Amino acid sequence: MSQEGLLRPGIIQLRVLDMDEAITHYRDRIGLDFVSQEADGRVYLKAFDEFHRHSVVLREADSAGIDFFAFKADGQEAVDGFRKRIEEYGVDVTDVAEGEMPGTGKRISFMIPSGHRIDIYADMELSETAPETHNPYVWKDEPRGMRAQRLDHCLLYGPNLPEVEKFFTEVLDFHIPERVDLPDGTLAIWMTVSNKAHDIAFVNHPEPGKLHHVAFFLEDWSDIGHAADVMTRYDISRDIGPTRHGITRGQTIYFFDPSGNRNEVFCGGYTAYKDHPTRVWDGNHVGRGIFYYERQMNDAFLSVVT
């Protein structure tokens, strides 16, 4: 295996205002499978094509937004290695005990300069409904709703982008397929620890700790159209799309969950190898970078976050 260290995004924990509405949205509309609800009220879900127990965790709260985003590492030795590098860099690391989430091993947890919490872990049980691995069908049960295949990435809004970039590239071994640089500084960075066009992205924003969107991967442009049909049928609040991003080249719809957290369904996107040069956008062309067909940003893109 040539990819070592961090493998991929593994868990997002979101705050929702009403759990029942959130379950209907994430299970029946986006099409995630309900895994469990635990004694503390948190609800665990996974996409049909994911192997591990859960990827999306919902927590009922009186505000919307993100609690944390977690990356899965290729073993406890790698987690221990990251812990050492993070602490040597001067960032405090907190332990999260095994079992804090069902079926999930111990995690390390730390705050990044944008005001977001990131966790790293190595172990999670395989799901009882994991995709088949012996003479597999493409799915066992017909995918529901928007037919999300997996948690793909998130875009976070917060301050101190240069420090965030330095931390992710120097300490966590991410690389940067794409960026937007304005005359007065970096507006946005798209970063990956794999060869997806992005595993996590950041936009410069004065208020720390904000969520712009969490994205779910769909199979193709045809499924994006199907997702749009689902949104109209169930009167889901849509932001923009179906359209394409110039940045990452992914095809997309932005929409909102019942608590106002922005979701994305995303397909396509180029393959980003670590030895590829970074694509750079400037302020005169960023509209086409964000929304390739509209060629301008909408009012909500830069300001509507939870």
Added chain:
Amino acid sequence: MPDGSPLSALHSIRFKGCETDILCAEDQKVLMAMEQKIHFPNPRPVRVGCRKGGCGACRVKVTKGSYTAEKSSRTHVTEEEAAEGYALACRISPRSDLELEPAFLGPRRPVENGD
């Protein structure tokens, strides 16, 4: 449920600084009525964000009239503010004619704890 069914009582909504009043049904949200009735090239008096009570873009202060409000993020409208008439336009439905003014706060620099 579709917004604005013909059986629902209508009330007039006046936005401060906006020349045209709009009608909003009792089973409709004020923001969605505004989106339907005020569009380009007329500027919208209230910003449209998530439409689900999470982002705060459509924060308003209701200065006259009565309304019902569904749950929204306390990040944008605290209990005290709600008692003073602040609300998110995407979460309120009129029970009488309303007058309201935009009260969008914009990004806030101090760290908040979410809950």
